[in-house]
Amino acid sequence: MARKGKFSYESLQDSQILLTYLKALVRGFESGTMRFSVKDEEIVLHPSGLIHFGVEAKAKRGRMKLALKFAWREGEDEPGEGTDVLTVEPEAL
Structure with a gap:
């Protein structure tokens, strides 16, 4: 069970540190x-x-934003309504 409460953290990091977090x-x-x-x-x-x-x-205007969100309820295993499949691909170098 998750400890009750809220945790929040923001910082400025380079992409290598972000890869470690991911x-x-x-x-x-x-x-x-x-x-x-x-x-x-x-x-x-x-x-x-x-x-x-x-x-x-x-x-937009040189400013990029990527936000990921994950949410779940303990013990929830019933599928919801069908959704489209997301494709995420790196751009070829």
């Missing part, structure tokens, strides 16, 4: 446990079952 998220989804901490703040989440996934990407 790989940690992947390992967390694989293992079923994610621990987020900074200083004396901490929350532990246990992703399982069906997980709501959202993505928002924007490009």
Whole structure:
């Protein structure tokens, strides 16, 4: 069970550090446990079952934004309404 509360963190990082965070998220989804901490703040989440996934990407006047959202309820395993399949591909170099 996740520890109750809210955890929030924002910083300016280079892409290599962000890759480290993204790989940690992947390992967390694989293992079923994610621990987020900074200083004396901490929350532990246990992703399982069906997980709501959202993505928002924007490009406007040289400013780029990518937001990912994951949400789930403990014990929720019933599929919701069908959705289209998202494709995410890197641009060829």
